[in-house]
Amino acid sequence: MTVDLGGLHGLASAPLQILLMETQARVDLDGSASHFEHGVRLIRESAGLEMGSQLQIEFDPSYQQLVLHRLDVWRDGVRLDRLPTLKVDLLQRESQLEQQMLDGRVTASVVLADIRVGDRIEWSYTLHGDNPVFAGRFVDDDVLFSVRGPTAVARYRLLAPVDRVMTIQAANDRHEVHTSVKEGWRETLITRRNVPVMTFDPTVPRAYRLADFIHVSEFPDWAAVADWADREFAVAKTPSALVKKTVDELREPGMSDEALVLRLLVFVQRDIRYFGTEVGVSSHRPAPPDKVLQQRFGDCKDKVTLLSAMLAVAGIEATPVLVSTGLREAIRDQLPATPRAFDHVIVDVRLGERHFLLDATRSMQTGPLADRVVRGLGWGLPAKVGTTALVAIDPAHDDLRVEEEDTIRVGSFLEDPQFDVKLVMHGDTAEAFRSWRASMSDAEIARQLAAVWVEAYTGLSMDGNIQMQDIPDHNALDIRLHGQFHPYLELQNKSTLRADIALVNLINVLRLPDQSPRSKPLQLAQPGIYRHRVRHEFPESVFQKKSTLRFDETTKNLDFHLRGETEGLQSWVEGEIRIKSSTLAAEDWSAHREMLMRLWPKLKLNLSLSAFRKDGIDKVTAQLRQLEQKDAGTRAKGEPTSTKTQGKAHVGLIMTAAALAGGRLNPAQQADVLAEQAEMQEWLIESDAVKASLTQALQLNPALKAAYVLQARHAQLNGDADRAVEFATQAMRFESIRADLYSIRAAAHFMAGHPSQARDDYLEVMRLDAHETERGYAPLLWWLAHRRMGAPLGEALPVTMQKAAESSAWPWPVMRMLQGKISREQAEQAAKVDPDERRERLCELYFYVGEQALIQGDLAQARWAFERSMATGVTEYFEYRWSALRLKALAAKDRL
Numbered sequence: 001m002t003v004d005l006g007g008l009h010g011l012a013s014a015p016l017q018i019l020l021m022e023t024q025a026r027v028d029l030d031g032s033a034s035h036f037e038h039g040v041r042l043i044r045e046s047a048g049l050e051m052g053s054q055l056q057i058e059f060d061p062s063y064q065q066l067v068l069h070r071l072d073v074w075r076d077g078v079r080l081d082r083l084p085t086l087k088v089d090l091l092q093r094e095s096q097l098e099q100q101m102l103d104g105r106v107t108a109s110v111v112l113a114d115i116r117v118g119d120r121i122e123w124s125y126t127l128h129g130d131n132p133v134f135a136g137r138f139v140d141d142d143v144l145f146s147v148r149g150p151t152a153v154a155r156y157r158l159l160a161p162v163d164r165v166m167t168i169q170a171a172n173d174r175h176e177v178h179t180s181v182k183e184g185w186r187e188t189l190i191t192r193r194n195v196p197v198m199t200f201d202p203t204v205p206r207a208y209r210l211a212d213f214i215h216v217s218e219f220p221d222w223a224a225v226a227d228w229a230d231r232e233f234a235v236a237k238t239p240s241a242l243v244k245k246t247v248d249e250l251r252e253p254g255m256s257d258e259a260l261v262l263r264l265l266v267f268v269q270r271d272i273r274y275f276g277t278e279v280g281v282s283s284h285r286p287a288p289p290d291k292v293l294q295q296r297f298g299d300c301k302d303k304v305t306l307l308s309a310m311l312a313v314a315g316i317e318a319t320p321v322l323v324s325t326g327l328r329e330a331i332r333d334q335l336p337a338t339p340r341a342f343d344h345v346i347v348d349v350r351l352g353e354r355h356f357l358l359d360a361t362r363s364m365q366t367g368p369l370a371d372r373v374v375r376g377l378g379w380g381l382p383a384k385v386g387t388t389a390l391v392a393i394d395p396a397h398d399d400l401r402v403e404e405e406d407t408i409r410v411g412s413f414l415e416d417p418q419f420d421v422k423l424v425m426h427g428d429t430a431e432a433f434r435s436w437r438a439s440m441s442d443a444e445i446a447r448q449l450a451a452v453w454v455e456a457y458t459g460l461s462m463d464g465n466i467q468m469q470d471i472p473d474h475n476a477l478d479i480r481l482h483g484q485f486h487p488y489l490e491l492q493n494k495s496t497l498r499a500d501i502a503l504v505n506l507i508n509v510l511r512l513p514d515q516s517p518r519s520k521p522l523q524l525a526q527p528g529i530y531r532h533r534v535r536h537e538f539p540e541s542v543f544q545k546k547s548t549l550r551f552d553e554t555t556k557n558l559d560f561h562l563r564g565e566t567e568g569l570q571s572w573v574e575g576e577i578r579i580k581s582s583t584l585a586a587e588d589w590s591a592h593r594e595m596l597m598r599l600w601p602k603l604k605l606n607l608s609l610s611a612f613r614k615d616g617i618d619k620v621t622a623q624l625r626q627l628e629q630k631d632a633g634t635r636a637k638g639e640p641t642s643t644k645t646q647g648k649a650h651v652g653l654i655m656t657a658a659a660l661a662g663g664r665l666n667p668a669q670q671a672d673v674l675a676e677q678a679e680m681q682e683w684l685i686e687s688d689a690v691k692a693s694l695t696q697a698l699q700l701n702p703a704l705k706a707a708y709v710l711q712a713r714h715a716q717l718n719g720d721a722d723r724a725v726e727f728a729t730q731a732m733r734f735e736s737i738r739a740d741l742y743s744i745r746a747a748a749h750f751m752a753g754h755p756s757q758a759r760d761d762y763l764e765v766m767r768l769d770a771h772e773t774e775r776g777y778a779p780l781l782w783w784l785a786h787r788r789m790g791a792p793l794g795e796a797l798p799v800t801m802q803k804a805a806e807s808s809a810w811p812w813p814v815m816r817m818l819q820g821k822i823s824r825e826q827a828e829q830a831a832k833v834d835p836d837e838r839r840e841r842l843c844e845l846y847f848y849v850g851e852q853a854l855i856q857g858d859l860a861q862a863r864w865a866f867e868r869s870m871a872t873g874v875t876e877y878f879e880y881r882w883s884a885l886r887l888k889a890l891a892a893k894d895r896l
Helices: 046-052 206-212 222-232 241-250 257-271 289-295 300-313 330-334 427-438 442-456 504-509 586-603 614-636 644-661 667-683 687-700 705-717 721-732 739-751 755-768 770-775 777-788 799-805 812-818 824-831 835-856 859-871 878-895
Strands: 016-027 033-043 054-059 065-075 078-081 089-091 106-111 120-128 139-143 151-161 167-169 176-182 185-195 213-217 317-323 344-351 354-358 379-382 400-409 418-426 460-470 476-485 490-492 496-502 528-537 543-554 558-568 570-579 604-610
Touching: 016 046, 033 046, 046 054, 054 065, 054 120, 206 213, 206 330, 222 317, 222 379, 241 257, 241 289, 241 300, 257 300, 257 344, 257 354, 289 300, 300 317, 300 344, 400 427, 400 504, 418 427, 418 442, 427 442, 427 476, 442 460, 442 476, 442 496, 442 504, 490 667, 496 528, 504 528, 504 570, 543 586, 558 586, 570 604, 586 604, 614 644, 644 667, 667 687, 667 705, 687 705, 705 721, 705 739, 705 878, 721 739, 739 755, 739 777, 739 878, 755 770, 755 777, 770 777, 770 799, 777 799, 777 812, 777 835, 799 812, 812 824, 812 835, 824 835, 835 859, 835 878, 859 878
Parallel strands: 016 151, 400 528
Antiparallel strands: 016 033, 033 120, 054 106, 065 078, 065 120, 089 106, 139 213, 151 185, 167 213, 176 185, 317 344, 317 379, 344 354, 400 418, 418 476, 460 476, 490 496, 496 604, 528 570, 543 558, 558 570
């Protein structure tokens, strides 16, 4: 029959385009069935040659016959018949062999020679025969899309006698469906046009993809499917002598029914290895129990049949139950009644009023019968006459999946903390891990598991060892790992130690594929309960009072609970996530994402504790009170008070002293605090103390970059230019491109009377950090160095500085004064605009006035200006310190 290729003009561009993909299924009056396949491809680019020139046809030779009708290549409007010279290779690939399954299917492989860009390939063939396992009833499914390229027209045609009633399901929003009846035959046409290339998205639930499938079934309802399944599993109802003998060997005197069921289940799970031979009718028909016992292997249906037969010997009722491990809940709403809805079978065992849904293939299960019950498979169909509908299987959202407890032990604040992980996996999570363990070494498992925590915690290393053991009387696995932090506690604000807390187990459960909007549902983690607790143990009481943490979040898909407590020697925080549904609807995506944004901060927390001991806190409190009283007394007398920076330094020295005395800092942290202490001592011109602090810091950490920088600055501020350059050069070994190091070296050159080197270094400072130009101090000193080299007063600034120089912000009025554009008095007025910054700005201004006077040879003016700068008392500013150095030099000159 002809096919309208209308819509081809709107087909997406691609290296390979599918112009036509057509299946015609015919059910004849005698019950036989055949499938006619017709396709047309167009190779538009060289990238499509490989896929476009290969044709692969899968079929089951046990009941199907392949007949090739045509294979044409259309080139420049000319038909080239390739059928007479066609070479067909029959390949038995067994694509499911890794899953321990033989399906007997054969692939007829055709590789066409001499295929070129622009060729159109057309073929057709028929597969005669239908799987007899369905007892003469026709079932089928198909997809109207291609994974090779976009499809212009895809169609499924079903032709069957009118008295053979077929249920056909095809999503209305994706398929056009037309039905007609003529001369006793019913024809159904299902069409899709301009279908995008199909790509697999692992984040999309499998059930969502059902809408892309066409499903056909001649079974009128689930009762008919249950009757059919009952006949297929009937072989289990009449146990043989071999089955009886096996049960007798496994049964112990006085054994309860429950104990016997467990014994028989374990035998079938472990002694009968999983391997399926699904050729022909064996795709759905189980092997006889005797055969399974003799060959000691079978797939799910074979194992269930054997277990059911063994239970029948024991007088225990057992019913096979068909389930779908992929579709789960979706089979009830999205499929017609068809045996092909199911991909697995379990067994329902009745013990009085109790019943146990058991899986005979789960060889990695441990524990009692109650721990082996199957949950979370949505809906199942008991293979039993009288069944009229699917039955609900208990959900799994209350099943405990994973419990984790991480213990971080701080044996001594001067030593690296220990990290211990106790990970307990329950149920099928434990089974999956046991299977994983069977495929690799313990060392590799430890390495892969450790990566989870190493990624979450900075400074953590795991020792590579792992302990794993099953928990007696439970289907659970206990895993232990050990590691060590270096470092762990991070010092903040000189008085607080911070510890990271990562609930990595919960982070992995809630991990998102991306943040982009979704038009498709999202596959969430497996339903169930996930818990993670992190405990901290300290060698002394670090929490002065008890504090608690509580947070709860509930949505229709999950519940989240967070609890925590700190008191005395220890703290703990525990999170729990309960996944209630594994599928998130597309319309719920935005709300779900917003909820996760609220949860993420709760999964990576911080624990804070004081760097001071209790007596240290009391001492700090008293010292700060004394300092406040002293400042109040100074203000009352009308005397100059400390600047903000000096006040900060006084407070900081109290805090750093207490932190160092607290005994909770490791050597590297002590070195950091000593460097901070040295910087504040420098602000207060406590020169001997600065040297002592830096010496001690470098003894504790010889690689401490900050100490070298501070040494260089200290030497420069005290007029030791040679050592300032030496220390700055040493610091550059650690970080050669830091602008502040060049600034220190430039300042040393400037004060030592090396204007050329100073000018070059200040240019480098501004090149490395553009913000330094905007701040204005590097340009000021560059200009003074430039003037010392003989540049005229009226020379324009470089282009890179001109725009910033137009600013009214401080200190650019100083630059304009140095260039002779405004007077000193005008610069003084600019310095006094902000009362809070008046002293600091005047300190700066008078130093630059003094430098200008030196260049002009007016020593009296220079001395006056430097004295005015020091009179401000702003000891923390380099202009104050340099003014002192200039006055010292001028005094020495006067003595000469």
